[in-house]
Structure formats: C-alpha cells, structure tokens
Amino acid sequence: MNDPGTPRTGTEPATDTGEGAEAYLVRPAHALDLDRGLLDVLGQLSPVDDRDDTPFYVLWRPEKQVLVAERDGRVVGTVSVVVETKLTRGTSRVAHVEDVVVDESARGSGLGRLLIDRAMELARAKGCYKAVLSCREEFVSFYESNGFRRHEVTMRRDL
Numbered sequence: 001m002n003d004p005g006t007p008r009t010g011t012e013p014a015t016d017t018g019e020g021a022e023a024y025l026v027r028p029a030h031a032l033d034l035d036r037g038l039l040d041v042l043g044q045l046s047p048v049d050d051r052d053d054t055p056f057y058v059l060w061r062p063e064k065q066v067l068v069a070e071r072d073g074r075v076v077g078t079v080s081v082v083v084e085t086k087l088t089r090g091t092s093r094v095a096h097v098e099d100v101v102v103d104e105s106a107r108g109s110g111l112g113r114l115l116i117d118r119a120m121e122l123a124r125a126k127g128c129y130k131a132v133l134s135c136r137e138e139f140v141s142f143y144e145s146n147g148f149r150r151h152e153v154t155m156r157r158d159l
Contacts, residue, residue, distance in 0.1 A: 024111055026118045029066040029078070037075040037103070038068060045101040067118055069102075069111055076103040079115040083126050095123035097133040116146045 029038060039048045063084070069077035080098040085091055097119050102111045123131050134154040135143055144150075 023071060024076070024106075024114065025070045026067055026077075026114060027070070029068045029075075033068050033070075033075050036070070036073065038078060041075055041078055041101055041103050042099060044104065045099060065122055066099075067115065067122070069106075069115060071106065076106040077101065077111045077115050079119045081119050081122050081126075081131075083123070083128060089129070093126060093128040095119070095126065095128040095131040097123075097131055100133070112142065113146055116143075120147075 042048050064080060064082045066078060066080045068075045079100045082096040082098060084094045084096060086094060097116075100112065100115060100119075102109075102115070120131060131148075132151075133143065133148065140150070
C-alpha cells in the first residue's frame with residue numbers, strides 16, 4: 001500500500017483530456033487531495049465526516065480505489081471502486097461503484113462519463129465480471145447512457 005501522503009506512481013490510471021482550463025487529469029487519489037477539494041466535492045453528494053482520521057482510513061484500503069479528476073490543481077470529480085471477491089462464481093470479483101460526483105462547476109462537461117469510463121477500466125483490470133451501483137432515480141438516465149441497466153432492486157437498512 002502506498003503512503004497516503006504521497007502521490008501514487010507507476011501503472012495507475014491517468015487520463016488528460018483537453019487543454020487549458022478544461023483539461024482534466026483522472027488519477028488515483030492521495031492524501032494531498034483532501035486539501036485540494038476532495039472533501040468539498042464529496043460534500044456535494046452527501047455529508048462528509050469531519051473526524052480527523054476518517055478520510056485517511058477510508059481512502060487507503062486494499063479493496064478500494066478512489067479516483068479523482070483534477071483541473072487547475074483542484075479536485076473537481078471523484079469515483080470510488082470497491083472490489084468484492086464472491087464466494088460464488090468461482091470466487092469471481094464484482095466492482096461496486098460508489099461516490100460518483102462532479103463539482104457543480106464541471107457538470108455537463110463530460111467529466112461524469114470520463115470518471116465512469118475510468119472506473120470500468122479499473123474494474124476490468126482487477127478482473128471483475130460486472131460492476132454494480134445504486135443511485136437516485138434522477139440519475140438513472142445518466143447511468144443508462146453509460147452502459148448500466150436496471151437490475152433487480154437495491155434495499156437499505158439504516159443502522
């Protein structure tokens with residue numbers, strides 16, 4: 001596992017799209033992103049836990065990869081991929097796509113599609129046979145336009 005205080009290097013995915021102010025770099029998150037807007041972006045999706053140790057613990061787990069989209073040194077989008085090894089299907093793997101959010105300033109730019117594409121590339125590289133996610137009804141058409149389809153029902157029980 002990488003030190004959470006330093007950027008990852010090597011074979012991690014990175015994508016640079018466009019030039020100038022509209023360029024996005026998609027790469028694995030690192031601890032410095034916490035001060036570059038990652039928590040602000042996540043806060044546009046759901047309340048962010050502000051306990052000092054939580055973000056570091058959550059970001060750096062072997063089964064979870066957090067990708068960020070950066071523009072002009074700021075995080076403007078993120079997606080998480082959690083890989084689960086199943087006891088069925090010959091211990092195959094499933095990718096759970098979580099926390100897909102694009103900053104209000106970058107919505108409508110195609111960044112959401114780019115983040116989903118990168119998440120699917122990561123899932124394939126991890127040997128996953130499918131990717132699943134849960135979303136609000138208002139986002140169904142976005143995910144359908146990115147290759148997902150309705151399948152069964154997601155249930156929730158708050159604890």
